[in-house]
Amino acid sequence: MRIAKIIAFLKTIINELQKASSASKPKTLSVLRNIKAEGSGQGQWIAGAWSSCNKAGIATRKVTCFKGDSSEWTDCDIQNKPKGTKTCQKKDGSRTPRSPAPTVPIATVSRPKTQPQPEVTSTPYEDSEKVLLFSHRTNGARGPWFKNAQEATQVSGDVTQAFHKYSRLNELEKYRGADGYFELWLNYPNSVHGIKGGNRWKQKVNPVTQREGLGNAAADFKAISLSFKQTGGGTPFTGLRRSQSGATFLDSEPAGSGWWWNSIGSFNEWGGGIPGIWGPEFRLGEKADQFVQVWAYKPKK
Numbered sequence: 001m002r003i004a005k006i007i008a009f010l011k012t013i014i015n016e017l018q019k020a021s022s023a024s025k026p027k028t029l030s031v032l033r034n035i036k037a038e039g040s041g042q043g044q045w046i047a048g049a050w051s052s053c054n055k056a057g058i059a060t061r062k063v064t065c066f067k068g069d070s071s072e073w074t075d076c077d078i079q080n081k082p083k084g085t086k087t088c089q090k091k092d093g094s095r096t097p098r099s100p101a102p103t104v105p106i107a108t109v110s111r112p113k114t115q116p117q118p119e120v121t122s123t124p125y126e127d128s129e130k131v132l133l134f135s136h137r138t139n140g141a142r143g144p145w146f147k148n149a150q151e152a153t154q155v156s157g158d159v160t161q162a163f164h165k166y167s168r169l170n171e172l173e174k175y176r177g178a179d180g181y182f183e184l185w186l187n188y189p190n191s192v193h194g195i196k197g198g199n200r201w202k203q204k205v206n207p208v209t210q211r212e213g214l215g216n217a218a219a220d221f222k223a224i225s226l227s228f229k230q231t232g233g234g235t236p237f238t239g240l241r242r243s244q245s246g247a248t249f250l251d252s253e254p255a256g257s258g259w260w261w262n263s264i265g266s267f268n269e270w271g272g273g274i275p276g277i278w279g280p281e282f283r284l285g286e287k288a289d290q291f292v293q294v295w296a297y298k299p300k301k
Contacts, residue, residue: 012046012066043076053088060085124159130185131175134264134294135159135166141269152249152265153208167265169208169249175296180204181222183297184240186262192287193279197227203239207250210242230281232259240264240294251275264294 048062063084065076125132135157138144144165146152157166176182187198204220221238229237231252243251245258249265260266263275273288280286 045076045080045082047082047084050086050088057087057089058085059088130295130297131168132159132166132293133168133172133175133296135164135292136264136266136274137161137163137165137291138266138269138273139163140290141272143269145268146249146265148267149249149265169265169294172206172208172296175299176206177299181220182206183224185295185297186240186264187293187295188276188289188291189293190289190291191277192273192289193277193282193284195227195277195282197225199226199228199237200224201226201239205239205241207240207242228277228281230278232257232261232275232278234278234281237262262292264292 043065046064046066050059050061053059061084063082144163146165152167153170155165155167157164159166172182181202181204183202185198185200188195201224202222226237231237235254237252240250240252243249243260244255245251245260247267248260248263251260252262253259261275261278266274271288273290274292276289276292
């Protein structure tokens, strides 16, 4: 019986060698040498030749358990079974992505910016063309009202609030253009008369530093676009100047009139609000406004 087992084992080895020699490329037969001592009753693993590399980059081989005339895998030590698959080199030279190749970061070259910087983002206080120098919004006769001329030129306030007083008129001189003129915009966002667009013009006189009572600024006034053209009593609108009324800081009234229409920096109420646009110009009554702003355009460089 012992001789018969040996003969059968040798036949198996000869068959595997013949298979390897008949392949397109010679392969090496791998036989494990983990055979237990004679009489242990355990078989041995026999591994065939590796197949060619498939498209997926995998090679396979047949692994069988040999124990005399039996080929049950349970007759061999499963923990020592040879691998039946492996990764391999494909014909195109690539390998199965078992471990991804390390990525080498590409160095970036910083280049100086050639595009112009973006314009100033619009806010309630400034946009790319102009800045807000004055804003006054009242709650009827309750105000708020400016305490005096000094506060009318400089006071912090939140213009996003429903009722507020805000002024940077003390900075007006910064916006004088190369031609010697200020370009200003007097606007009534919620005009009680429904007049939209406000007045835009140029003037040389700085009304903030002007001596009180100088009056008429017509000599240096240049209209750009006027939504209303008259002040109290029907006199022409010719810009802003220091008020002679004692009721406000600036207005648009000529010297000696005593009125204070287009009031900027009101110290107290008139008609339950601010004397703004003169209504009779549009065949409307004299009504108080509640909201007025003055913007200065940025000088062109």
